[in-house]
Amino acid sequence: MGHLKASNLVTARERLRDQVAHALRAALISGELRPGHVYSAPTLAEDFGISATPVREAMLDLAREGLVEPLRNKGFRVTEVNEHDLDQYTEIRTLIEVPMVGRITRTASQADLEALRPIAEEIVRAAHDHDLTGYLEADRRFHLSLLALSGNDRLVETVGDLRKRSRLYGLTALDRRGELIPSAEEHLELVDLMLSGDDEAAQQCMTRHLGHVRSLWAKGEAPSHS
Known part of the structure; x- marks a missing residue:
């Protein structure tokens, strides 16, 4: 392997x-x-x-x-993750991350938000380069670094654990079909919306992004796991 x-x-x-x-x-x-x-x-x-x-x-x-x-x-x-598990993980992440993005948009400094951009660009670059390990590592750092701006360490740990338990299966097949790139680009969109101070739009973007990730999980759960 x-x-x-x-x-x-x-x-x-x-x-x-x-x-x-x-x-x-x-x-x-x-x-x-x-x-x-x-x-x-x-x-x-x-x-x-x-x-x-x-x-x-x-x-x-x-x-x-x-x-x-x-x-x-x-x-x-x-361990196998079924559809019911994935739905529950997505619901918990949505309950945590969506309102937190709104709060961070209102309270974080422009410098702290701008510091997320290089990580978002790294995610997009990894998706284009078919670097799956790099993609996942950068994606993890982006989401947890964003949540860290809340100042709540336990919240960051909780989401980090949820991310491990709801990992993508068959990521190689998704990469071959080019389906990781749109999800990657949503990170840049989110940074721009947060920097603009539009907390409502930022929350909508995060909601859409988590739904997008959930759809990728479903596709990654194909029986062949190819």
Whole structure:
């Protein structure tokens, strides 16, 4: 699997576990590790070309995030997210992020809002470059950096957890069809609306964006997970 190459890892021992966890998350999101399938730490370790211990530790980190579940003497099963789960995650994010965008538009400084633009541009660039890992990382940083302007650390943690649990499946297929680019460009639109001080329009944009993301989830849940 492309994300599970030892070349993607730094050699420093103290960072190995985190690097493995990062690569596994990327493989989960891209669909290389498939929902409902069971993977053993020794088998994955062979793909990495390392011992099973850091892989097992990384998988336990993912289990704490709800991305996989441990199976005694078998390995780890990739958790499946059904339509009902996705609807609930979207509802919670909408209840949190939409009004918060309005509040931040009214209270944040122009400099703080403008600082979001380079991240939004990074998202668009990654979508055009078919850089899925870069796309997802920049998207995560944008949304959590935006919410951090509220000053509520617990809120940021909550949304971060929701994002992990409602990850995109089959992102490669969406990328091939060019369906990530419109969603990416909505981040720039949101920044412009917030800078203009139009809190109502910014909230409408965030509502539309979360609905757009939800539709991508639905498409990513295709049975083939291609």
